Amino acid sequence: MSLFWRIFLLNAAVLCAAAALLLLGPVTVSTPVLLTEALILSVGLAVMIIANAALLRLGLAPLQRLTRAMATTDLLRPGPRTAAAGHGEIADLIHTFNSMLDRLEAERATSTARALSAQEAERRRIAQELHDEIGQTLTAVLLELKRVADASPAPVRDELRLVQESTRDSLDEIRRIARRLRPGVLEELGLVSALSSLTNEVPAHDGLTTRRQLAADLPPLGEEAELVLYRVAQESLTNAVRHARATRLELALNRGEDTVDLRVRDDGRGLRGAPEGAGIRGMRERALLIGARLSVGPGPGGGTEVRLSVPVRGGEG
Incomplete structure (x- = not known):
C-alpha cells in the first residue's frame, strides 16, 4: 500500500x-x-x-x-545499513x-584505488628522477669541488670545503626525500625493516624520543597491505612531528588473532576537535581499500593515537 x-x-x-x-x-x-x-x-x-x-x-x-x-552517512566510515522496515x-x-x-x-573504492595507484606510480617516477638525475648531478659537483679544492690555496680551499659540505647535505636530503617517496627498503627487506628505517629518520629535535615495538612473526600480508601499513605509519609520524609538539613517539606493530595491528601514539596536544585533514582522510581511504579498520582519537594518556587493524584471512592479506 x-x-x-x-x-x-x-x-x-x-x-x-x-x-x-x-x-x-x-x-x-x-x-x-x-x-x-x-x-x-x-x-x-x-x-x-x-x-x-x-x-x-x-x-x-x-x-x-x-x-x-x-545525515550521518560517511563513505569513509561504512556502517550498518538501515533496516528496510515499514x-x-x-x-x-x-x-x-x-x-x-x-x-x-563501490565506485569510490574503485576510483580511490586508481588514484592511489597513479599516485604511487608518480612517486616512484619522481623518486627515480631525483636519484638518477639530481643525485648524479650533485655527486659530480662534489667530485669537481673536491678536485678544485685540492688544487686551490688554503683560504680558497676552506671555503670550497664549506661548499662541499652544503652540497653533501643537499644530496643527503634529496636521497631522504626519494626514500620517502619510494620506500625501496619495503620492497627489498620487508615491512619490519621499512618501519624501523622510518622511525630512525624521525628528527630528534626538542627532546623528541621515538620508541618502536615491531613483531617479527608477521603473516604474509601482500604488497598492497604492507604499503598501506607503511603509508599510514609514515603519515602518522609526520603529523606527530609537524603538528603535535610531542616529546615522545611510540610505534608498535603486533600480530593479533586474525589481524595485524599498527599503533602510533604521541604525547602531544591532541586533535582538540579539529576537523580531519587530507592526511587522515587519505589514511581512511587506504584502509578501506584492504578492508582494514582505522581509528584516530585521543590516546590513553593524552595526545593522539592512530590504530590500524589489517585483517588476515587464510594466512594471506
Whole structure:
C-alpha cells in the first residue's frame, strides 16, 4: 500500500470512529452548548488528535530512521545499513537508499584505488628522477669541488670545503626525500625493516624520543597491505612531528588473532576537535581499500593515537 493511502485510511478510520460515537452514543449537543457537552467534545477531539498523531508516528518512524542515516552517512566510515522496515513505498525507499550507498562505496573504492595507484606510480617516477638525475648531478659537483679544492690555496680551499659540505647535505636530503617517496627498503627487506628505517629518520629535535615495538612473526600480508601499513605509519609520524609538539613517539606493530595491528601514539596536544585533514582522510581511504579498520582519537594518556587493524584471512592479506 502506498504512503498516501496509508495516511488517508488512518485519518479516515479515526474520523469514522468519531462519527460513529456521535451517531450511536448518548452524546447530544444543545443550543446554546452546555459546559458538560463542551467538555465531552473537547476530550473527544483531543483523543482523536492523539490517536491520529500516534498512528502517523508509527507509520512514519522508518522515514525518520532513514533521515538520520542520510545525515550521518560517511563513505569513509561504512556502517550498518538501515533496516528496510515499514510497508510499501517506505520499504522501497530504504532499500533504494541502501543500494545507492552500495554503489557509491563501490565506485569510490574503485576510483580511490586508481588514484592511489597513479599516485604511487608518480612517486616512484619522481623518486627515480631525483636519484638518477639530481643525485648524479650533485655527486659530480662534489667530485669537481673536491678536485678544485685540492688544487686551490688554503683560504680558497676552506671555503670550497664549506661548499662541499652544503652540497653533501643537499644530496643527503634529496636521497631522504626519494626514500620517502619510494620506500625501496619495503620492497627489498620487508615491512619490519621499512618501519624501523622510518622511525630512525624521525628528527630528534626538542627532546623528541621515538620508541618502536615491531613483531617479527608477521603473516604474509601482500604488497598492497604492507604499503598501506607503511603509508599510514609514515603519515602518522609526520603529523606527530609537524603538528603535535610531542616529546615522545611510540610505534608498535603486533600480530593479533586474525589481524595485524599498527599503533602510533604521541604525547602531544591532541586533535582538540579539529576537523580531519587530507592526511587522515587519505589514511581512511587506504584502509578501506584492504578492508582494514582505522581509528584516530585521543590516546590513553593524552595526545593522539592512530590504530590500524589489517585483517588476515587464510594466512594471506
